[in-house]
Amino acid sequence: DTAVSQTPKYLVTQMGNDKSIKCEQNLGHDTMYWYKQDSKKFLKIMFSYNNKELIINETVPNRFSPKSPDKAHLNLHINSLELGDSAVYFCASSQVSDLLSPTAKNIQYFGAGTRLSVL
Amino acid sequence: QKEVEQDPGPLSVPEGAIVSLNCTYSNSAFQYFMWYRQYSRKGPELLMYTYSSGNKEDGRFTAQVDKSSKYISLFIRDSQPSDSATYLCAMSGFQKLVFGTGTRLLVSP
Numbered sequence: 001d002t003a004v005s006q007t008p009k010y011l012v013t014q015m016g017n018d019k020s021i022k023c024e025q026n027l028g029h030d031t032m033y034w035y036k037q038d039s040k041k042f043l044k045i046m047f048s049y050n051n052k053e054l055i056i057n058e059t060v061p062n063r064f065s066p067k068s069p070d071k072a073h074l075n076l077h078i079n080s081l082e083l084g085d086s087a088v089y090f091c092a093s094s095q096v097s098d099l100l101s102p103t104a105k106n107i108q109y110f111g112a113g114t115r116l117s118v119l
Numbered sequence: 120q121k122e123v124e125q126d127p128g129p130l131s132v133p134e135g136a137i138v139s140l141n142c143t144y145s146n147s148a149f150q151y152f153m154w155y156r157q158y159s160r161k162g163p164e165l166l167m168y169t170y171s172s173g174n175k176e177d178g179r180f181t182a183q184v185d186k187s188s189k190y191i192s193l194f195i196r197d198s199q200p201s202d203s204a205t206y207l208c209a210m211s212g213f214q215k216l217v218f219g220t221g222t223r224l225l226v227s228p
Contacts, residue, residue, distance in 0.1 A: 004162070041127070041205060043163070043218040056215055090162055108216065110155075110162030 003027050004111040006091045012117045013081055021076045021114045023091030031055075031097040032074035033108065034066060035090040043090070049074055050097045081118045088113045122146050125208055125219030134228050138195040142208035142219045145189065149210040149217070152184050154193045157205045157221065166206075167193070198226045 006023045013019055025032060033056075034046040047066040048056035054066070063079045078085060090113045095105040125142045132138055140154075151170040155163035167182045169175045169191075175182045183192040191210075195202055205221040 041157075041207075041221045041223075043207060043221075045215045048215065058215075092162075106211070107165050107168065110164065112162050113160070115160075 002111075004091055004093055004109050006089075006111040006114050008114060009112065010115050010117075012119065014119055015081055015083060017081050018077070018079045019081060019116075020078070021089055021091075021116075023074045023076070023111060025072055025091075025093040025109070027093055027095075027109065029093040029095050029109075030071055031094045032068065032071070033092040033094075034074065034076050035092060035110075037088045037090060037113070039087070047074075047076075048097065055097060083118050086116055086118045088115050090114075122217050123208065123210060123219040126222055127220050129223040129225050131225045131227065132198055134198060134200060134226055136198050136226070138198050138202070138224060138226075140193040140195075140206050140208075140222050140224070142191050143189055144191075144210055144217075146210075146217075147186075147189065151211050152182070152191050153209040153211075153216070154180075154182055155207045155209060155218075157207060159204075163207055195224075198224075200226050200228050202226050 004025045031050045033048045037043045046060050049068045052068045065077045068074045091111040092108040094108045123144045153168040154166045157163040169182045172184050172186045179196045181194040203226050205223045207221040208219040209216045
């Protein structure tokens with residue numbers, strides 16, 4: 001059983017299209033995240049949800065809209081795709097979101113990634 | 120200046136070598152420190168995390184934190200070809216992790 005699973009694994013699409021990436025975790029965690037990893041392997045947080053509530057919203061174009069129907073799912077919808085959106089998008093989850101507390105509950109578990117190519 | 124600096128490599132070593140991977144950071148508010156390993160076309164997986172300055176050992180891996188110098192290290196003893204991966208340091212700061220760019224390690228048999 002995969003702990004954090006995201007679909008699709010690969011996504012190739014044209015500029016201007018709208019696409020969604022889905023993420024599900026079966027760990028019973030309260031917090032989920034979306035990260036973007038660019039071609040230089042730099043991994044940057046985009047959004048974080050705790051129990052379906054948005055808690056982190058980094059400087060991300062508003063073409064990107066996360067949606068959390070329940071605490072086990074966090075989907076990412078992208079409108080009007082641009083060439084610069086090509087990257088690997090990772091979903092992650094952790095038991096809690098308090099990163100100032102040094103416990104194992106903060107450990108983030110990552111999915112395998114969705115490789116998005118915008119042509 | 121980036122909050123976390125990490126040499127991207129690649130770092131090539133022969134099997135059995137001791138590997139030293141490092142990160143420096145600028146934000147003294149970072150509370151604790153992690154090392155993730157990422158194999159090609161996979162998600163990052165946590166290797167170790169540490170809170171205070173000092174060393175923490177787990178098998179062939181040792182994580183070291185020097186908060187006064189804002190410097191963290193990961194040592195891998197008796198490196199194996201299966202250790203070939205990208206190693207990302209990460210630091211916690213107010214509800215989010217800040218990652219280094221990762222160092223690509225290649226261990227040749």
